[in-house]
Amino acid sequence: MPQRRILSLWFPRLGAERVLRQWRGTIDVPFAVLRESGQMQVISSLSVQAEAAGLRVGQPARDAHAMCEGLLTRLQDPLAEEQFLTALRRWAGKFSPWVNQEAPGGLVIDLTGCAHLFGGEEALVKQVEDDCADLHLSVQAGIADTLGAAWALARYAGQAPNATRSGDAIDQEAYATRSRAVKRRNWERGGAAPKLVTGAANTHRIAAPAATHTALMPLPIAALRLPEPTVTSLARLGLRRIGDLLGQPRAGLARRFGKDLVLRLDQAIGAVSEPVSPAKPPLHFACRLTLPEPIGLESDILAGLDRLLPRLQQQLEAKGHGARRVRLQAFRVDQTRQTIEVGLARPSANPERIKPLLSLKLDQIDAGFGIDLLRIEAHQTEPVYQTQHKGHLDAGRDVAERLARNTSFDDLIGRLGARVGLEAITREHPGDSNIPEKTSVTMAAAWSDPAMDWVKPATPRPLEIWQPELVGAPVNPIPPAAFKWRGRHLHLKQAHGPERIAPEWWLDDPNWRSGVRDYWHVDVETGERLWLFYAHGAGLSAGWFCQGRFA
Template identity: 55%
Template structure:
C-alpha cells in the first residue's frame, strides 16, 4: 500500500515502570526486574536510575549487584506484563483501531489516514509523549511506511553511530571492562542507556517514500536480525543497513540464509508485513441499578426477569451460549455477594437459566438492601439452537433432542445445589478387564454413550476390589467357603469365564495371573462373582469380585 503509515511504540522500561507506578512509597533510585534466562538470573527491565549506574538488560544479577549494591529488584511476572501491554493497546486505540501487539514491550499501530486528527505526524508523536509522561512510562515512537522501518527508527534513531573494529574498539574489551564503563554493545542489538528526557525529534519520522534514506545510517540490528547474522556481517565489514542496499541478494542469501533478505525486504516494503490486531475478547454482562434498595425474593426474581432476556439476546447475536453464570449483588453497605451457576451445556435460553437461578435464590442474603444486580456469562462456548421436535419425531415419547435438553436441565439444577463436578456418568472403555470397562466422566462435560458393548457373560451390579475367600485351593468351584465372616454353601454355579491380565501393563491387582470367573448362587440367596487366580508373581486362590442383584 503506497500511502500506508505505521506507528511503532516501544516501551523499553515497561516491566520496571509497571511496578514503579504501583509503589505508594518513594521509589528506589535503582530498580530492576529479574527474570531467568539460560538457567541464570538476569535483568529484564531497568529504571532510569539503574541504567544511569551502568546496568543494562540481560546483565547477570550477581554482576549488577557488584556494580550497584543498592539495587532493588523484583521477580518478573510475564502474565502481569502481558496484561499491562494489553491495557496499553486499549489506550493506543485513540490513534487507530488497527493495533497489533509485539510482546513483550511494543505496539504497532496502522496510522494510515488518522494522523491529521492530531495535527499531523509530529502531533501524534507529541501526544504519545505527553500521555506516556502522564502515565509514568518511557516511550520511543517512530512513524514510517513499513512495520520494519518504524520498528528500526523507534529503537535505533538518535543513537550514536557505531565505530569501526580496531584495537581500541569498545566492543573488543572484556565484559567486565564494558560493564564498569557503563557501555553496551550496540552492534549486537543493544542500545545505549536511554536518556531520561523524552524529547521528540524529526529523525524518528521517515517521510513517505523516504524509507531507504531513513534506514541507511542505522545499524544492522535495526533489521530485526539474529545476533549471529549481525556478527557475521560485521566480520565482513558491513555495519549499516545502507551497506546492504546496493549488494547482490543471491550471495547474501547463500551465506546468511533467507532470513536476512526477508527482513530487508520487509523493512523496505518489498515484502508485505500485515499487522495482526489482537481480537477483543467477547464479554457478556448486564446490570440493573435500583432507585431504592430491594431485599424481597420476589423483587430479586423480578430483577432477574429483566436481566436474563438482555443477556441472552447478546449471546444469541454472537452465536454463543453460557456455560457458567455469575450473579453479583451489590449491597448498600458496599459488600458484594457473588453466586456462580454452571450449565450442563451451552445455552442462550432465558427460561433454562431462570430455572437454574431459582435454585439458589433462597440463599441470597440481601442485608440492608441490594442496590445493583449484575449478571455475567463468565464462560461461553459457540452455540447453535437445537430443534426439539421435528416432523419425523415419534408420538410415543419425547424426541431425542428434547430428552437431551431435559437431562441437561436436570444436571444444571443438581449442579447448582451440590456442584457440577459431583455429577458423573459412565462411559465405555476399551478394555476387557472388568474394573476398567467403564470410565467415570463429569456429566456436564461429556455426552452419553450411544452404544455399550455387551460382555461375553453377565456382570455383577456391584463391583468392588477383590476380597479373599477361604476355600479349598483348587480350580473347581468349592461346595463350601467363607466370605466376610459368613459360612456359605454353593447351590449352583455357572462358568468359568477366563480373563487374562493385560500383559503390556504392570497392574499390581493382576499380578496373581489369569483368572477363572464363576457366577455362584448360595443356599442363602446371595449371588456372588467369584474367581480363581492361577498365580503368577504372587500366589493365587479364590476371591470375590462383585455381587449380583
C-alpha cells in the first residue's frame, strides 16, 4: 500500500485577486477587500502592492487609508469568494479525484498514488504554481503524510514563531547567556528555521515521507489550527514551536488547555486519522433572467419572478425536491448585487407560495442605477415525496390527503418568518415527563407538525409556572391557614388536593433534590388561586413553596 500523501493549497490573497482578475490588470495600485466587523470595516484580503506598502489583514480601514494614500478598496462578497473557490476545486481535480475545500481560502488534495503521474511531488507543485500564475493567483503549497502537517507547511513553513516578549525565550536572553549556549542549533537561538529539503524554490514546504515530526518541530504553535487565545496562552509559558509540545505530558496539556490541543497535535503527527473526503457535487436549483434594459421598479421585479419561478419549479419537481430557503439576487449595472432570502414553513416548489414571501422583502433591494440581471436559487431543499413503492389504493389515498391538506397556516408561518425569522415562531409539544417544568417542549413551528397526542394531566396546570418560591408557613403538610408570599400576608379560603409528584430517580435534577412534593390548588381571600406544594425533604429542604398561579 503506498504511503499516504496530502497536498494543501492556500490562496492567501484570494479575495483581492478574485476582484483584480475581473479588472484584467487595468488597476496597478494598492488594493484591499474590506469586511464588516462590528461598527467598523477591517481588511480581509490584500494585493501584493498593498502588502508591500505595510498593510496587514485585520487592520481597520481608516488606518490603512492613513498609511497608504492611494489605496483602492471594495467590500467583501463572501458568496462570490466561495463560488470562486469551488471553481478552483474543480480545477484541482486534474491532480487527484479526492479534493475538498478548506476554510478560509484553501484546498486539500489526497495525492496518494497520483504524484508520479506528474513527475513527482516537486514537479506537481511546480505545475500548481504555473497554473496559478496563469490564473493571476498567489498560492502556497505544502505536502506531508497528514492533513494537519500539510496545512501547517502550506501556511507557516519558513516563518518564525510569534515574538511574545515574556523574557523566557532563547532569543530574548542576555548576550552572555547566549554566548555560552554554543551547542544549541542556530534556529533555536532565534535564527531562521532550516529547510526540510533542498533543491527547488518551494521544496522546503514538502516533508519527506515518514518525516512528519521533523517537518513540524520548527513551526509555530499556530500551525496546529488552534484558537488564538490558546496560542497566546502557550506562548506566555514559553511554548512557541510545535517541537516544544511534542515532549510535554499529554494529560497536563489536556487538563490545562482542553482536549482540542491534544487532538490537533495527534492529527498533525498522524496518531489520529483525518481522512480527505471528496466534496459531493450538490444539487443545484437556480435560474436567471438577463434583461435587455435596466429596471428599478418593484412591479418589474415581480414580472421577472413570474418568469423565473416556473422554471425553478420545473427543476425542483424533476428531482422530487421542494425549496426550504430561496435566495433572490439582483445584479446592478455597477457590477454589485443586492440579495434577499426567504424561508418556507414547508418545502414546496409552488410559485404561488414562494412569490408572496419574496414580495415582502423587495423593499430591501436598492436598484441603484438599474438592475440588468435577476437570479433565483433554492439553496436549501428537501425531498417532498417518499420513494417507497405503493399500490394503487395507497397511492390514491396519499394523493387525496395532499390535495385536501390546507396550506394556509403554513403560508402564514412563512409570511411571519419573512419578517421576524422562522426560528422566532414556535409551538409547544408534549414532553415525556410528569415533572411540571418538563410537560412541554418548545419546537420551531416551521420544522415540526402540530401535536395531536396531548395527554391532559390528572389535575389542571396553572397558566403561569415559575421556579419554586419560598412560602412563609409552618413546616406541616396540612395547608396553612395563613402564610407569607412575595412580602404579602395571605389568608387561606379553600384548598384542593393534594397531587403527589415524585422526582425522576434516574436523573439528578437540582430542583428536585427536596424529594416528593404534594401540590395543592389554594384559593386566598384576595381572589388569587395559587399552586403551592409541600416538599417532603429533610432539614432545610422541607417546607411550602409556590410555583404557579391560575388565571
